[in-house]
Amino acid sequence: MAGSRQPQRLFLQGVAAAFLFAFASLYAQIPGLYGRDGILPARKMLRPLGKGLGQQLREVPTLLWLAPRLGLDTEQGMELLSLLGSLGSLGALLLPSWRHSLLYLLLWSLYLSLYQVGQVFLYFQWDSLLLETGFLAVLVAPLRPPWGRETGPPPHADVPFWLVRWLLFRLMFASGVVKLTSRCPTWWGLTALTYHYETQCLPTPLAWYAHHLPVWLHKLSVVATFLIEIAVPVLFFAPIRRLRLAAFYCQVLLQLLIILTGNYNFFNLLTLVLTTSLLDDQHVIWWLGTGRMKQPPISRVRRLLAALTLTLEVTIYGLLAYGTARYFGLELDQQWGGIQSKTAFTFHEFSQWLQMVMMPSVWLGMTSLLWVLLTALYRCTRIRKWLGKLKATIQLFIIGAATVAMFTISLVPYTYMEPGTNRQLWAGAHRLFGAVDHLQLTNSYGLFRRMTGLGGRPEVVLEGSYDGQSWMEIEFMYKPGNVSVSPPVVTPHQPRLDWQMWFAALGHHTHSPWFTSLVYRLLQGKTPVIRLLQVDVSKYPFWEQPPTYIRAQLYKYWFSRPGEQGKWWRRKWSEEFFPQVSLGDPKLESFLTQFGLQDKSPGRPPPNSANLLPRALRWLRDQLTPLATPVLLWGLICSVGAIHLLQALLLPRPRKPEAAGGEKHKPPSQKKGGKERSPPQSSEGAGNSAKVTQRKK
DSSP states (O other): OOSOHHHHHHHHHHHHHHHHHHHHHHHHHHHHHHSTTSSSOGGGGOOOTTOOHHHHHHHSOOGGGGGGGGTOOHHHHHHHHHHHHHHHHHHHHHOGGGOSHHHHHHHHHHHHHHHHHOGGGGOOHHHHHHHHHHHHHHHHSOSSSOOOTTTOSOTTTHHHHHHHHHHHHHHHHHHHHHHHHTTOHHHHTTOTHHHHHHHSSSBOHHHHHHHTSOHHHHHHHHHHHHIIIIIGGGGGGOSSHHHHHHHHHHHHHHHHHHHHHBOOTTHHHHHHHHGGGGOOHHHHHHHHTSOOOOOOOOOHHHHHHHHHHHHHHHHHHHHHHHHHHHHTTOEEOTTTOSEEOOOOSOHHHHHHHHHHHHHHHHHHHHHHHHHHHHHHHHHHHTOSSHHHHHHHHHHHHHHHHHHHHHHHHHHHHHGGGSHHHHHHSOHHHHHHHHHHGGGTSSOOOOSSOSOOOTTSEEEEEEEEESSSSSOEEEOOSSSSOSTTSOOOOOTTOOOHHHHHHHHHTTSOGGGOTHHHHHHHHHHHTOHHHHHHHOSSGGGSTTSSSOOSEEEEEEEEEEEOOTTOTTOSEEEEEEEEEEEEEOTTOHHHHHHHHHTTOOOOSOOOOOOOTTOHHHHHHHHHHHHHTTSOHHHHHHHHHHHHHHHHHHHHHHSOOOOOOOOTTOOOOOOGGGSTTSOOOOOOSSHHHHHHHHHHHHHHO
């Protein structure tokens, strides 16, 4: 029996939860982002031009090509896919029988379909990570309903699950390396966190308190980040169980701290889901408190191996501590207190080190995968019946081939951070990666590459006016604006417009063409776009009548100082971001034409009102529109938690397994080779039979 049944179940449940948050969060924003009156209408991405369905799917693989056949426009097609994805994810969370490959293939296909038309609002690393993780769930999940308690997972179950560990390694190692290869002075100077908490996209209230921690603690936190992201991931493949568990808790600690200080939607949850690949059944059972696994008797040989293992563990921890102290110059400050740190190596030295370790890391992955394959093959040979052995071997061959192929293509984006190693890869790996790149099966990652806002957090503030003289600010629900409003907690929701407003503030407005479309829709008074800014329309100053003029100013924001009552932020005007425009203004028309935002193609006629599906979608949209998306998502979370709690309280607990070596007593009618008899008809008869058995013994 494979040794990771419980971690795989946790992984599949976690992937379902991430899909649920992603689908439900996106559903609420579809009309304003992609609708007919949205910022970037999705129907522009799906112009058939007389091509057949097969060719359309090859060029743009999305199920939205089928929307017209259901009587839906592109916007309603996206809503239908989001709803189907939410229902499927919810079913996988609640019903174990739903956690099979076909359902996860459906979830992956639905999200890929939305990704293909999502344009800039869906081009985030966590969207790519969700697609890659979702496809791995297709390989990890069983083809039939989940494994029973008696049979357990098949011998090959650990093979595709290894890809989850490899993905976690690539994600963390690349995130640490790119911080140094980017030559960002704040990462090299260990001062990145003195800026990060106030300059990240959507900070939480705890970010204010973290920002005001001592500088030496911020620098030490950067050192810990490098340690967890660059050095610790090597322990993912350690043969010693406790080293893998230590690496697991390091990753969990990092992700929890990020969740507490920043709103990063489902991304950190998805990373925590990937860490389940570092666990085993024994630790999960202990963790969940569902029982204990039988421990083998301790022999003299086992005591010796335990002592050697402990010695190796202490040695590895000592090397990590020594390397951290040496390469980051850790010293105890006797005068001011705290621990002082500095980067004690150069960019050239780090580049040489990266060239030296990249190819060995590839070989480390190959060796670890080979070990998993050989272990699975050994399990196949332990099956007694030759027919079962043949079936298991064939399954292992198919799953093993798919796993090796996924590992091969993942090497291409993984080695992007070291071009020399990338050029050394087998040419077939590049061809295979190019063939499936449009499916987002594997991607390159690198989080927080450079720290922005060193001179203050840039923030775009929209202003509207009726006369061009008196201006009123247009507040967003989530991004910083009013200096007296505390940062919100919106996880696991991702307000995608607010995120793009953060990116827009980093450059000129022409670098974010969608911003012109946002201004245009607000001047038109389009309700779906207004609801991206404010669900409670009473808080939108131009709800009754759209503004005649709109402009945008660029401010620099800083967290308020301790002691400033009633203020969370300080701000200072920087420059004009977008000029004053109105409907019909030549400047606005020029921008719309320049960026191709004027949709001159005839729109699809409205769907037939007699069609039940469009009517149902419109009714559901009307019911959910007044709700704030974080409230909706937290309602789903509480509902799932309540249902699981009721199941735990009402359903009977499974019996504890029998002790090893003792065969459970069976009545004569069920004994092997015995004559079959009918079972007793009452519980009293069963009790009498047990008494007779005890007397015979």
